[in-house]
Amino acid sequence: MTRAAHSSLPTGPASGPAHAGAGSAWPSAALVESLVDAALAAHRAGALEELLHRRPRLTRWVERHWLQPLLGAGGDALRGDSGRARAVTWLLRWGLAQLRPDRLPGLTGIDHASWLERTSWRPLLALMCQHGFEAVPDFPQRYRRRADEPVVDNLCGLWAIGPSTLYRALDKGRRQLAAVLRELPCQGADRLSLRAVVDQALAAQWAQQPAQARQDWHQRQATQALVDGDPASAWWHHLQAHDVGACLRVLQRARIELASHPETPALIAALAAEPLTTRERFDLCLAQAALWRIHDAPERERQAYEQALRLADEASDDLLLGAAYGALGKFHEARDADRAFACYQDSADFLRRALEAGGEPVDTRIAEETLQTLTRLAWVFVLRNDPRSRAVLDNAQALRDTAGIAPEVLAALEQTWGEYWRRAGEIRRALEHKHRALNLYERIGDQQSVLKTYGNLALLYGDAKDFPRAIEASQRVLALAERIAVEPETVASTHLNLGATWFWQGRYEQAIQSYTQALQLAERAGLALVVRRAHYNLAEAHFKRFQASDDPADEQRGDTHVAAALAAWPHESDPAHLEAARNLKAEILGPRDDLAYDRLLPQESVAHAEEIAEVHRQRALLAVPGAPAEQVHATLRIARAYLSIAAKEREAAQALIERHGLGDAFAADFAELQQLFSRALTRAQQLADPWQARAGDMLDRPRQAALLQHLLAHGHIHKSAYAQLCSVGPATASKHLAALTERGLLRQTGRGPATRYSLPE
Incomplete structure (x- = not known):
């Protein structure tokens, strides 16, 4: 039976675990407020470092939810408890600055009117002064304070309010600060502004050093961030060092975790604002397309690819x-x-x-x-x-x-060799290549491709009848897909392969469930090829279950899925699968014998071995796109080989006639054969003059002759074949074909990629 199980070729690099905080439960408002109270009190008492050292679980929670941008930006400057205490101080100062009604950064530069008259400022001012972030300025014309007057008394006197009113302002400020921090984990722009706080705080250490020292430091922190599984911080450090190429490499290799990271849109905007070359903008478009693929947004993905194509075309x-x-x-x-x-x-x-x-x-x-x-x-x-x-x-x-x-490119080659040998029936060689690919992907931390390789290994283990390992490989992919973003094609293909494993064991109910899940995912993602394969496999499973149970509903469902498979993939470019779908029911339910299929060569390969071998050699050359002239030569050699076969068969017929004395009984047949041999040349001669008169401004005589020869030999031509044959670019080929059609020299049929051009009837 022909199986429509599915392998998947990884499309590019990705790496590492999800970013810190991904998958964590959102903290409640009450929990955040209590943590803010504890941090403010510790800061006021100068005991932040002691608090973090004494409460390791609290410290880990704070790092996971709040400090990751700060620690990632600070790198080795914020190692240890003292570094974490500095980070908490910067976090609180940043959070307080977000309460400024004027939205300016920092806690300094507040004018007199805001201190004395504007009540909207009082929650912030009370909070930052009460907890030791800034001192209350002296306004002797408004209020003369005592030498060691407490902050509460100072503010009450300055604003002419009672303590209860001041404490209400403090409570309001604490709630506002807690609300800001509670939203921080999912606010990409806020996380970037936190990183900027660190950069500003560390700026003093670079003031007396050359610019290169600062760049080198950021590059070292980026390297360590990747080791720590923090690609967003690595990207940010490369941005500070203005290393665009390194930013793009991080984005390409860590696209899984960055696809769901809240800072990614802001980091992309910052990268796009750099003075990028055309090639760098091109690479950024491809990297963004990879992110859209993970988000299952095919239209946005296509638009990113087309933008990259426009950039390439403009640059020639x-x-x-x-x-x-x-x-x-x-x-x-x-x-x-x-x-x-x-x-x-x-x-x-x-x-x-x-x-x-x-x-x-x-x-x-x-x-x-x-x-x-x-x-x-x-x-x-x-x-x-x-x-x-x-x-x-x-x-x-x-x-x-x-x-x-790059190792990921070599790994993809190993993947393809593995699939080639699987289909050639050499399971051992297939496994060797697949595991080489897996080793390369794991070495560079390319998580997305590791998953695809496990999906392919599931199919390979199924072929080898090692069902436990096949199921384990599939379930490993599906389990991880529940925790992180994985490309829809990978998940759908894994369900197909798992269904095939159940099918090979005769467990048709589980197979149908897996195939159905694959079909639903593929339909949502618009993956027509996977949809077709899912329908094919569902038809096969239902026919086999009908064979075992005689339930007519299974036969009907099988028929429905066969029709759906043919409708989902009507392309004649894949005739083998179309034929397999059409014959599936008869193959499973029809009369069959147990004779093994023969392994003899086709008769033509025996009767005309040299010519058929030449055809195969030239077909192999044509499979690899080469120079147009080389492809023309290969095609002509194929034509000569078939003409040689025809000539030999004609001579064999003549010998039979002479041997058996049949005289002129077949004269009409020989005349028809001769007419067929010369028909193309005769028509080409008839067309040569009209084409020269009406197309001479576009094509010289050699290219006209080559085009007419192709049309007479093949019946039609595509845009890409025209471009190769006439040595023009795709855009010029489109213009030529449109003009030739308008002039009545060609006839256009089909639309889009299926557009063909042929000679008028």
Whole structure:
């Protein structure tokens, strides 16, 4: 039986645990108020450090909910109990500053009118003076205080109020401060302003040192923050050092925890405000697209990719164009296979140009992007069980030793090799590659890809009939997906693979439940390919359950899911799966024998071994996008091989006629065959003059001849094929094809990626 279980290729790096505080219960208002009271009292008594040392559980709670931005920004300047005490002081001062009616930062610079006349300021002023953050200024013209007068008496005299009124202002100030701190964990802009407090407080130590010393310190703190599993702090430190490239690397590799981190939008805005180069803005767009993918926002993800493509196009940068089309191909892979394939082809073409223009030694980023695109293209072929995947993988393998290739790119290549060998039936080799990929992802802390690899291992263990390990791998992914943000495709695919494990054990009820969960997730995320596979697997499970129970409802459900599978993925580009879906019911429920399928080569490969081998060699060359001239030569060699086969068959027919004395009995057939051989050339000659008259301003005669030959041989042409054949860019190809259609030389059919152009009838 053909199984529609699903492997998933990781799309990029991510790392580390969720940020501090993620998943923690929100503190109640009463708890926050009591903590604020304790902290204020300790600060007033000069006993904050003692309080934190004496109450370790309280200290951990305060660190988790409030101090993480401060400690992350302070780095090694805030280590130990004294550092935490300083951080609490800064936290309280920052919180008090948020109570200023004028919204200015800090607790200084308050004018006389606010001190003496404006009652809206009194909760803040009472609180900060009573608890020792600032002294009450002397206003002798308004009130003459005693030498050692308590703050309460000083303020009562200054404002001409009684103690009870003052204490009400203090209570109001404490409640307002508690409300500010209670909202702090989820307010990204506030957390960034807390970090700025630390930067200002530490500014004095850099005053007498060169600027490079400050940058070096921030880089060291960023490195330590990554070790501590705090990517937001690492990102912030890199921003202070104005290291845009490092910021982008953190964002790319830690996208899971940063996707749900409250500071991420503010950090992205701060990064976008830096003087970025085109390539840096391009990389920022791709990183933002990865965040939208985790948030299951496909429209926003697509928009980010298209913005990256516009930037690349405006810069006329082949490397960036190749990377943009590669990313778009990955986006469309589970939604529109034809469009994904076209994007990968365009990506490979642009990257080939970049490689040719780069010279020696090969630029690392160009090699890396090319390797990544070839890996993705091979993945598409592997998922179609297309033997061309091996040629593409071999070409990708040739680039893997380029110095500086990122480990996550090499890991994706290992993943694809693993899937290739799984489908080739070599489970041991498949496991070796999958575990190499897993080791690479774990080494760099790429949590998202680790999860995808476990999902793929679940499928592989199922193939090996190691069901306990298959179930364990699937459940590991699903359990983590309940705690952190995981890409919808990963979760849906894992449910598919878990369902397949139940199916292989004959536990059809559990299989149907898992497949249904996969279907629901895929439908919500718009993952057409996963939807099709889920329908296929549900049909198979219902047919098998009907076979065991004779419940007609299962047969009906199976029929429904077969129809849904065909409707969900109507693309002719995947004929094997379409045929498998159409034949599924007959395969399971129809009459079958127990004879093993033969393993002989197709008869044509025996009768015309040399020609068929040549066809296979040229098909392998065409699988890897290359220079247009090379692809034309390969296509012509295929045509010659088939013509050679036809000529040999015609000669064999002539020999039979002569041997058996059949005379001219087949003269009409030979005449028809001759007409078929020469028909394309004759029509090309007929079209040459009209095309030269009406298209000569766009295409010279050699390109006209090549285009007509392609149209007569294949019947139609796509935009990407036209661009390669005529050596023009995608935009120029669109303009040419539109003009040729308007002039009546071509006829357009289809829409979007399925648009084709053919000769008029």
